[in-house]
Amino acid sequence: MALLSSGAVRERCNRLLALGLDGELPHFTVDLDRLPAVAARVIEVTRRRYPDFAVPLRSCWRLFEAGGVDRWDMLAGARGFADVREMGRTAFDLAILAGLTGAEPGPDWIYREEVTGLPLARAEGLAVATLAMLAGGFFSAAPADPLRADAHALMRLDLAELAEGFQAGAANPLDGLAARAALLTRLGEATGLRPDLFASADEPRPGGLFDLLLDEATQGPLPASRLLDLLQDGLAPVLPGSLTLDGLGLGDTGRHPRLVTGDATTGLVPLHMRLQAIAWSLVEPLAWAGLEVCDLDGLTGLADADTAGLFLDGGVLALRDPAAAAGPHAPDAELVVEWRALSVALLDRLAAHLRADMGATADTLPIGCILEGGTAAAGREIAREKRPDGAPALAILREGTVF
Numbered sequence: 001m002a003l004l005s006s007g008a009v010r011e012r013c014n015r016l017l018a019l020g021l022d023g024e025l026p027h028f029t030v031d032l033d034r035l036p037a038v039a040a041r042v043i044e045v046t047r048r049r050y051p052d053f054a055v056p057l058r059s060c061w062r063l064f065e066a067g068g069v070d071r072w073d074m075l076a077g078a079r080g081f082a083d084v085r086e087m088g089r090t091a092f093d094l095a096i097l098a099g100l101t102g103a104e105p106g107p108d109w110i111y112r113e114e115v116t117g118l119p120l121a122r123a124e125g126l127a128v129a130t131l132a133m134l135a136g137g138f139f140s141a142a143p144a145d146p147l148r149a150d151a152h153a154l155m156r157l158d159l160a161e162l163a164e165g166f167q168a169g170a171a172n173p174l175d176g177l178a179a180r181a182a183l184l185t186r187l188g189e190a191t192g193l194r195p196d197l198f199a200s201a202d203e204p205r206p207g208g209l210f211d212l213l214l215d216e217a218t219q220g221p222l223p224a225s226r227l228l229d230l231l232q233d234g235l236a237p238v239l240p241g242s243l244t245l246d247g248l249g250l251g252d253t254g255r256h257p258r259l260v261t262g263d264a265t266t267g268l269v270p271l272h273m274r275l276q277a278i279a280w281s282l283v284e285p286l287a288w289a290g291l292e293v294c295d296l297d298g299l300t301g302l303a304d305a306d307t308a309g310l311f312l313d314g315g316v317l318a319l320r321d322p323a324a325a326a327g328p329h330a331p332d333a334e335l336v337v338e339w340r341a342l343s344v345a346l347l348d349r350l351a352a353h354l355r356a357d358m359g360a361t362a363d364t365l366p367i368g369c370i371l372e373g374g375t376a377a378a379g380r381e382i383a384r385e386k387r388p389d390g391a392p393a394l395a396i397l398r399e400g401t402v403f
Contacts, residue, residue, distance in 0.1 A: 003250060003270045004232040006225050009300045009344060012259060012269050016338065017345035019258055026258070027335045028342060029318045032349070038314040038378075039353035045381060046373030053358075055365075058302070058372035059281040060098040063127035067118045071131055079147055084289045088214060089207030090134075091285035093149040096206040097139065098130045099278035100183045100238065104305065104398045106175035107389070111167055126166070133165040141203075151204035154188025157181055176400015179240070183401060186238040197234040209234065210285065217291040225298035227279040228272070239274060240401050241332075251275070252402060254337030269341050273302050273402065280368050296366035301347030305403050307371065308343035309393035310379035313386055317342060319394075327395030331402040339394060347375065 002008050020030040046055060056062065064071045072094070081087040102123050111125035112118070113132070120128050133139065137146030138161070141153040159181045168174035191198045191206055198208035200215075209230060213222060232251070239251040245264060253270045260266050276299050283293045301307070311317045312325075317339070319325055329336050351367050354374075358365065384390040396403045 003245065003253060003265060003268060004229075004236060004272070005270075006228050006272070006276065006299050009270050009272055009276075010348070013271075013300070013341040013344040014348070015259055016256065016269065016341045020342055024258065025338055025342075027320055027324070027338045029320060030342065030346075031316055031318065034315040035346070035349060036353060038310060038316055039350055039357065041314065041382070042310075042350065042370070042374040042378045043354060043357065045378040046370075049377060050373055053373075055369040055373040057280055057283055057296070057366070057368035058277075058376075059284060059368075060095050060102070060127055061281065061284055062372060063098070063102075063124050064131055066120055066124035066128055067116060069116060069118075071128065075131070075135055075147070085201065085211060085214065088210035088285050088289050089202060089205065090147045091288070092207035092210040092282060093139070093147075093205055094131060094134055094207075095281035095285065096187070096209075096235075096278055097134065097149055097184070098127045099274055099281060100187060101130055101180045102126050102274075102277070103176060103180070103400050104403050105166075106173060106398055107391075109166075109168065109172055109174045129166050136165075138165055149205055149207065151188045151192035151198070154184050155192065157185050157188070175398040179400035183238060183240075187235065190235055190237050194234045197230065209282075210289075213282075213286060214289060214291065217286070221292040221294040222286065223295045223298050224279065224283065224293050225295065227282050227293070228276055228299060231275045231278055232272070235275065243268065254332050254334075254340075256334060256337050256341070269337050271303065271337075271340055271344065273304065273340075276300060277302055280371075283368075296368055297351075297362045299368065300344050301351070301367050301371060301375070303340035303343035303347075304376060305392040305394070305396060306376040306379035306383070307347070308339055308379075309383055310375055311343050311346050312339070312393040313379070313382040316346060325394055328397045329395065330397050331399065336394070336396060347371075350375070 019025050105126055111120045111129045113128055139149035139153050140146045141150040162181050166174055168177050192204045198204045201211040202208055236249055236251050241251050243250040243253050252272045253268055255267045256269050257267055259269055286293055351370050355365055
């Protein structure tokens with residue numbers, strides 16, 4: 001279905017931006033004159049984080065390096081994978097698990113890594129905890145082969161054991177723990193139901209998708225949008241969401257009445273943040289296997305709370321009702337859908353500014369590198385300057401699945 005594609009995300013988000021530039025949106029105004037200053041801030045933050053400007057893609061693999069420890073490299077080295085397929089399946093298992101469990105954990109949750117003793121918060125803590133659980137065989141149905149995520153093990157996931165893996169409890173509250181567990185249970189179910197995608201060379205597991213892509217890549221480079229298409233095909237039922245069309249769940253898709261199409265899709269605004277984030281994380285394991293992923297900007301930018309907050313705190317976006325910032329708002333609220341969609345479209349405008357300033361192109365500086373270099377880190381930095389607790393510019397309910 002077209003609405004599940006990254007092309008639909010970009011097209012519909014840009015339609016809302018056009019309405020915003022004409023002053024026709026109910027919740028936000030748009031001031032593109034403020035965009036150059038935001039672009040300069042992103043460049044400054046990127047140069048500080050990556051002085052040589054060799055910026056990698058935004059992905060879970062950066063999170064696994066929290067504290068300067070390359071945990072995936074250590075895990076892969078200790079395992080000594082038999083071949084590239086075994087490596088790829090495990091890497092895909094891990095990337096998909098981390099992507100689905102990576103929504104904001106809340107301000108009071110901390111993961112204390114046993115080996116390093118590091119206290120890790122937010123996305124880094126969640127990712128490192130997920131890697132530790134995979135390394136410990138938490139997601140495996142085969143005791144002799146712990147580094148895997150089997151459909152059967154995911155379907156039998158125990159909430160109390162997941163809480164233990166995330167070190168969550170009354171003294172260390174993790175927002176949306178039950179919702180994260182439900183995502184993983186549905187992941188097991190969806191994986192088991194699609195052996196054509198996830199079990200062509202092994203028992204059903206999320207990482208089985210690697211085999212399919214490895215075989216496809218013999219025909220030439222894989223477009224990045226193909227990764228999202230396959231994830232949508234197999235994992236769309238995993239994501240929560242009340243919107244359906246022709247009996248198919250639309251996942252991370254919201255409604256906005258100003259987006260009028262004249263057909264059954266009128267008012268629907270696809271965003272697909274979680275699955276696009278996973279798609280970004282699949283690029284590197286494919287590269288490790290010697291496979292090329294092309295047209296990286298076939299995927300869109302991601303309107304997470306930090307990146308979307310960058311545009312709001314930077315003045316490119318302004319709330320018509322400033323009091324609305326206090327919220328909290330549900331992720332599918334019209335105001336939030338408008339904010340996220342405008343931010344996705346503005347990321348393309350921001351990317352054009354950055355590339356022009358730096359003499360770069362979409363090939364040398366894809367939007368995935370702009371996200372990693374820059375936008376989320378700059379958003380967090382500005383949030384700390386504007387609010388003592390560094391809270392996002394717009395208060396969103398953290399339910400463990402989207403934000």
